[in-house]
Amino acid sequence: MSSPAQRLSPFWVSLGVVAGLYLFFLLAMLVATASYSSPEKLVEALGKREIQHSIVLSLITCTITALLSLLLAVPVGYLLARARFPGKHWLEAALDIPIVLPPMVMGLCLLILFQTPLGRFVENATVQFTYTVFGVVLAQFTIGAAFAVRTMRHTFDHLSARPEDVAMTLGCTRAQAVWLVTLPAARRGMFAAASVAWARSLGEFGPILVFAGATRMKTEVLPTTVWLELSVGNLEAAVAVSLLMVLCAMCVLAAVKWVGEEV
Amino acid sequence: MSEPSAVSGQRSAGIRFDNLSWHAGTFRLEGVSFSVPAGNYAVLMGRTGCGKTTLLEILCGLRRPAGGRVLIGERDVTALPPGERGIGYVPQDGAMFPTMTVRDQIGFALKIRHWSAATITARVQELSGQLGVAHLLDRLPQHLSGGERQRVALGRALAAKPSVLLLDEPLSALDEELRDELAALLKRVHREFGLTALHITHSRREAEQLADVVFRMEAGQVTAAQAKVGGG
Structure with a gap:
């Protein structure tokens, strides 16, 4: 043009x-x-104790999920971008499962996994996930991490491996070369990956409903609030919470654009 | 690594490829044997895709050969990690570290080797002066021209005083005037630092300007094409 x-x-x-x-x-x-609603009604809805609890829980769980997703996405994204190995295409396809499966089905799969001996062993060895806040984080992580992995793989694909090679000839091990040369260059991509996981987690509903439940003041996050308020006919509160989520999503979008996804 | 007291004058060591082989899919190198005498500036020429860069990467330790040996001086380095081979490597585009200033790039190898801050500063100052980049020390790579990048890449490769300098088409991305300027710099560096150099290029002109000995790579084999009497 x-x-x-x-x-x-x-x-x-x-x-x-x-x-x-x-x-x-x-x-x-x-x-x-x-x-749809007036500012006074929005303020009134957001002043409800249950909704405030849901806002705080959403912010905390999404942030934890974003950090956990990044911890997974950096090594896996690097592996996919740099390494060649048999069955790589299958691994790539498998890592997309959380993206292509219906979210509700993911929640059901999680619920069933924790009914198996393996799931029970994990819960006995760590914490109770099913119908708890830990379950909220796990349900968010299951899907958010897949998006973060995609973003990090894309980031590493666009970073030349040549500087790492040079760093190794200068005395680095591969791990040092990645840590000192590649990761600092990938920081924008890391921010984008964490943001994508955060935003995705904020809107996650199906898996949380199935796996962690929708208990007020316990496992209720913002999408759960919208659903609970709608189910009792309180459209004003549902709209208020929805607008809050729109605002959060727009902030994340603006932050990612501002920092720049390109590396 | 100890900190040598002399600031320049690395001891050069010859390079020897001994019956080297490499396979990747249908691409093969078989029984590649040739050597570059210590202190010589060798130029390796050949068509695109003939395996020149692969050979250089095997010498760097970035690829593992299927068979054969690589020797630097009398030392068999075939199984050594890249950083223990005593080499300096300058790739085609300079491969700058994207987030580091010129100062940090040149001092990188020394920091990894735990040299003291004062010695690193002194070595960076000395090298940057010799290579004409002393005024660029606080710049990031995105603010450097192509020629400046190659000078910095050269400084980064030379910092830890390697015995062998490996250059993969270091002048190909530059315009003609800058090429002659950098070729002259390479020649001076080779002479002053007393290195053995292996330089990959397509350019006959570069070979004529720089080479003590020219090798040609064809059909997976390396042959000596010509050698200047007396060298240098």
């Missing part, structure tokens, strides 16, 4: 119209939701 003639050609105009219609549709949804 370099010259005015190109910009005005029917081809570009029709593409612009399609993009414009989609953008209008998205904005119309948000504006309609935002204008």
Whole structure:
């Protein structure tokens, strides 16, 4: 789209119209939701004890999930980007399972896993996951981490391995080369991966409902609140919490764009 | 590693490939044997994809050969990790460390080897002066020109006083004027530091400017194409 003639050609105009219609549709949804309620009612809804608990729990669990996802995504993303090994395509496909499976099914799988001897052993050795806050984090992590792994793999794919090679000729082990040369260069990608996991976790509902339950003041996170409030006909509160989630998502989107996903 | 008192004058060591083989899919190198005498500037020429870079990476220790030996001086380095081979490596695009200043790049090998801060500073100052990058020490790589990057890459490779300098098409991304300038710098560095150098290139001109000995790689074999009498 370099010259005015190109910009005005029917081809570009029709593409612009399609993009414009989609953008209008998205904005119309948000504006309609935002204008549904009055600021006073929003403040009133957000002042409810249960909703405040849900906000705090969401912020804490999403942040823990984002950090855990990053801990997994950095080594796995690096492995996928740099190493060649038999069965790599299968591993890549397997790591996408949480992305392609219906979220509710993921929750059910988690629930069933923790009914098996292995699951019971893990719970006995660590903490109770089923129907607890730990379950909320695990359900968020199961899906959020898959998105973080994708982002980190993309990041490492775009970072040349050559500087690492040079670092090794200068006396580094592979681990030192990654730590001193590659990871500092991947920091924007790491921020993006954590943000994607955080935002994804904030909106996670199905797996949490099935695996951790929807107990008020216990395992209730923001999407659970929307569902609980809707189920008792309290649309005002559901809209207030939804708007809060829209605001959080937009902040994450803006932060990722600002820091820059490119590395 | 101890800190040598002399600031330059590395002891050079010859390079020897002894019956080396390498396989990757259908690509094979078989029975590659040749040697670069100590103190010589060797240029290895050959078509794109003939295996020149693979050979250099085997010498660096970045790839493990299927068979044969690599010797630097009298030392068999085939099984040694890259950092213990006493080599300096300058890849085609400089391969700068993206988040480090020129100062940190040049001092990198010394920091890894736990040299004292004062000795690192002195060595970085000395090298950056010799290579004409003393005014760039606080810059990040994205603010360097192609020629400056190659100078910094050279300084980074030379910092720990290697006996062998390996250059993979170090001048190919530069314009002609800059190429001649850097070729002259390479020649000076080779002479002053007393290194053995192995330089990969497509360019006949570079070979004529720099080589004591020229090798040609064809069909998975390396042959000596010419040697200047007296060298240098």
